[in-house]
Amino acid sequence: MDRLPIAVVERETGLSKDTLRVWERRYGFPSPERDAAGDRAYRAEDLHALRLLRRLTDAGHRPAKIVGLSAEQLETLARSGQASAPADGPAVAADAALILLQHWDFTGLRDHLAQRLAQAGLVGFVCDHLAPLTIAVGEAWARGDIGVAQEHLFTEVVTRLLRAHLQQLPGGRRGGAAVLFATLPGEQHALGLLMAECLVTVAGGYAAISLGTEVPMQELVKASEAHCCKIVALSFSQACSSAFVSEGVRTLRALLPPTVALWIGGRGAATLKRAVDGVTVFSDLGQLQVALDAVNASASGS
Numbered sequence: 336m337d338r339l340p341i342a343v344v345e346r347e348t349g350l351s352k353d354t355l356r357v358w359e360r361r362y363g364f365p366s367p368e369r370d371a372a373g374d375r376a377y378r379a380e381d382l383h384a385l386r387l388l389r390r391l392t393d394a395g396h397r398p399a400k401i402v403g404l405s406a407e408q409l410e411t412l413a414r415s416g417q418a419s420a421p422a423d424g425p426a427v428a429a430d431a432a433l434i435l436l437q438h439w440d441f442t443g444l445r446d447h448l449a450q451r452l453a454q455a456g457l458v459g460f461v462c463d464h465l466a467p468l469t470i471a472v473g474e475a476w477a478r479g480d481i482g483v484a485q486e487h488l489f490t491e492v493v494t495r496l497l498r499a500h501l502q503q504l505p506g507g508r509r510g511g512a513a514v515l516f517a518t519l520p521g522e523q524h525a526l527g528l529l530m531a532e533c534l535v536t537v538a539g540g541y542a543a544i545s546l547g548t549e550v551p552m553q554e555l556v557k558a559s560e561a562h563c564c565k566i567v568a569l570s571f572s573q574a575c576s577s578a579f580v581s582e583g584v585r586t587l588r589a590l591l592p593p594t595v596a597l598w599i600g601g602r603g604a605a606t607l608k609r610a611v612d613g614v615t616v617f618s619d620l621g622q623l624q625v626a627l628d629a630v631n632a633s634a635s636g637s
């Protein structure tokens with residue numbers, strides 16, 4: 336039978352190691368075995384209940400009331416959704432895009448977002464509309480208002496829309512400083528990275544090269560050499576543990592030549608406790624925009 340280390344359970348459920356240990360102590364669930372080294376070893380079949388618990392506690396249910404319920408009881412609770420959630424739980428976002436997604440209206444969602452993009456321009460759309468909407472979609476998924484298929488649909492619609500728009504922009508490949516965009520193995524979230532790529536492309540003066548998600552570090556290094564990259568940009572979502580971010584960043588930094596800058600962003604990046612030489616942490620897209628504006632200003636001044 337499969338047994339999982341605590342780090343894997345943390346990544347798979349979004350429940351922190353501390354929460355897992357506290358629940359074990361207080362409520363007796365989960366109750367991992369110990370492996371040969373004495374470390375906690377969780378049953379793979381407990382993941383389902385733990386994911387449900389994550390969703391329900393995010394929706395406002397108190398752990399004391401629900402940790403320890405069977406997976407079937409948790410499923411029933413999750414299915415009953417808002418009816419059983421406390422009245423002050425997060426409201427279903429009124430945003431039209433979320434409503435379209437909840438109704439599986441793929442073309443409606445595409446048209447709605449395309450209209451917003453046309454109105455706001457790429458930077459305004461990404462920073463003011465898409466970034467908060469993406470968070471709202473994640474919250475709707477965590478509450479059980481939408482399923483994984485709808486989350487995938489959202490990602491698909493947004494990715495196609497932004498990629499189609501990027502293709503129409505004047506390409507910056509020739510002469511511009513090459514920036515490689517990627518995530519490390521284990522990080523599947525790509526929308527934050529794509530949003531950062533949009534801002535860099537619009538800023539001009541850069542050649543954005545997207546390698547997508549889960550790129551092995553050695554391959555990233557090879558790609559950066561092949562493209563004579565000036566910058567490697569990584570994204571770490573909220574799903575990344577601080578240990579994953581810290582280890583990934585430090586290892587890649589050591590593999591890249593010092594002449595290549597390493598940019599990191601996303602909510603997970605903010606968990607990097609100590610500054611690492613040669614690594615710039617962007618707390619949000621606004622900070623990236625400020626940095627890009629500063630580079631543009633000094634380039635036009637010189």
Ligand code: B12
Binds near residue numbers: 349350530618
């Ligand atoms: C879409 C999505 C998915 C898709 C991803 C598809 C894809 N191709 O991208 C799929 C279905 C695969 C998925 C899977 C999972 N997901 Co998910 N997902 C999301 C969602 C809705 C969007 C993710 C995203 O791209 N966010 C982009 C933005 C919003 O992220 P950001 O970190 O805030 O970054 C911002 C800036 O900092 C900046 N930025 C980001 N990167 C960079 C980089 C640079 C260089 C710069 C300058 C700036 C920058 O841009 C962003 C814009 O504001 C989020 C919701 C959320 N809040 O992020 C959940 C979310 C991240 N997922 C979550 C979870 C739990 C998971 C799974 C573990 C679920 C599971 N058990 O299978 C897996 C993990 C997969 C993995 N190993 O990576 C949780 C994490 C909970 C936690 N730990 O706190 C979230 C928060 C949902 C939730 N509310 O519970 N997910």
